[in-house]
Amino acid sequence: MNYLNPLIKDLNQFGEDRQKEYLNAEPFPNIVIDDFFNxxxxxxxxxxxxxxxxxxxxxxxxxxxxxxxxxxGEGSFSETTKSFAHYLNSQPFLEFLQKLTGIKETLIPDPHFNGGGYHEIKPGGLLKVHSDFNKHEFTLLDRRLNLLVYLNKDWDESYGGHFELWDKEMKNAVKKILPVFNRIAIFSTTDFSNHGHPNALTCPPGRSRKSLALYYYSNGRPKSEVNRPHATIFKDRANMKGETIKEPVTFKDIVHDIVPPILLRTIKKIIR
Known part of the structure; x- marks a missing residue:
């Protein structure tokens, strides 16, 4: 089954051809591609x-x-969606992501869809600007990439729901992406990859903003990308101080901060 747009003849070459665009994008490495899939x-x-x-x-x-x-997880996926999501976690697609992003460490998929999978936002819903959690809950691997597949046909600009990429200082939304059908966004996840859907959705009743999210990991990463393991960190926009609330620190967060990853993996194996 060909999951890609038939015009894409060589996926790896497509990735190589777009790598410079990805790496040089502002405000951090990212790319938006229309009509990518079949x-x-x-x-x-x-x-x-x-x-x-x-x-x-x-x-x-x-x-x-x-x-x-x-x-x-994938419990709510139809057979078609399950097959499609498994393709996005497959060797050929991982090789494409490696070519596109230039990430040197081997990319590893997440068959658990931890935090990923189906996402839906109803009218009035939102997701404030944030940087993502950077360790997988079960494997403790380093989160490196997000892939968002938008599934909204006939989505009018007035409905909102733009996916926004913000600069480090949280002063400007450098890129705003309307979540229309068959548009994908891929971006590197670091402490400074600030992104979200911060304004309340204004689509009509009966409509919603739908997407499929996949996250990719590696065993190790450049030290310059993160300061420490952490959960999702929500951030105020510069002109809207106090718009987010600070997430409570959990015992698990504290453990992740002070216990070396190799010891954490050993503890989890013993508990199982």
């Missing part, structure tokens, strides 16, 4: 997307920082 397959993925508010095994985020819904 439209028929992605239409089926879109048609199969459930109303997450009616599903049981989901995560409901409802606080000043985020108002959104997320499925747990």
């Amino acid at each position: 439209e028929d397959i992605l239409s089926k993925v879109t048609d199969d997307f459930p109303d997450l508010s009616k599903k049981k095994d989901i995560i409901v985020y409802d606080n000043p920082n985020e108002k959104k819904l997320a499925a747990k």
Whole structure:
């Protein structure tokens, strides 16, 4: 099955050809590509997307920082979506991401879809600007890349839902991306890759902002990219001090800060 746009004949070459664009993008390495996937397959993925508010095994985020819904793992995926998501975690696609991003460490997929998978935002929902958690909860690998696949047909600009990339100082949204069907965003995740959907969604009742999120990891990373292991860090926009709340520090956060990764892996194996 060909999951890609038929015009893409050589995926690795496509990645090499776009690498400079990715690495030189502002405000941090990223790229936005339209019509990347096979439209028929992605239409089926879109048609199969459930109303997450009616599903049981989901995560409901409802606080000043985020108002959104997320499925747990691939349990809610249709067969088409499952096959598509597995392709995005496959060797050929990982090799493409390696070529595109120039990341030297071997990229590793996340079959758990930890924090990823189906994401849905209803009218009035949002996701304030943040930098992502940087360690996988189970494997303790380093989070390196996000891939967002947007699934919103006939999405009008007035509906909002723009995905925004902000500078280090949180002064400007350098890039605003409308989440239209068959548009993807790929970006490197570091302490300074500030991104989000900070303004409340204004789409009509009965519509929602749908996406499929995949995260990629490596065993080790450049020290310049992160200061320490941490959970998601929400950040105020420069002209809106106090718009986010500070997430409470958990015992798990403290343990991750003070215990070496190799010891943490050993402890988890013993517990299992």
